[in-house]
Amino acid sequence: MHINYNDRTDLLYLRLDLQTQDVINQEVAEGIVVDIGKNNRIVGIEIMDASKRMDLNGILPLQYDRKAA
Numbered sequence: 001m002h003i004n005y006n007d008r009t010d011l012l013y014l015r016l017d018l019q020t021q022d023v024i025n026q027e028v029a030e031g032i033v034v035d036i037g038k039n040n041r042i043v044g045i046e047i048m049d050a051s052k053r054m055d056l057n058g059i060l061p062l063q064y065d066r067k068a069a
Contacts (some may be wrong), residue, residue: 003062012050013045017043049069 002015023035023043031048047053 003059005056010049010051012047012056014045014047015043016045017041 002013004013004015005011017037019037021037021043025033025035025039027033030038031053033046033048034042035044035046037043039049
């Protein structure tokens with residue numbers, strides 16, 4: 001699994017399946033998009049306004065100063 005967070009756009013992306021494949025994007029709730037790949041499996045989850053929706057300290061592997069990044 002890969003975790004990508006862009007602090008400028010406040011976008012969190014959880015990549016569950018690292019295999020390159022075509023996906024279909026499906027918005028499951030406002031600001032939450034699920035990427036669906038082969039055999040209807042979830043490949044990734046995109047969360048917009050992530051820091052407003054959850055505590056990122058428990059998800060992100062690193063602690064860093066947002067102003068310095």
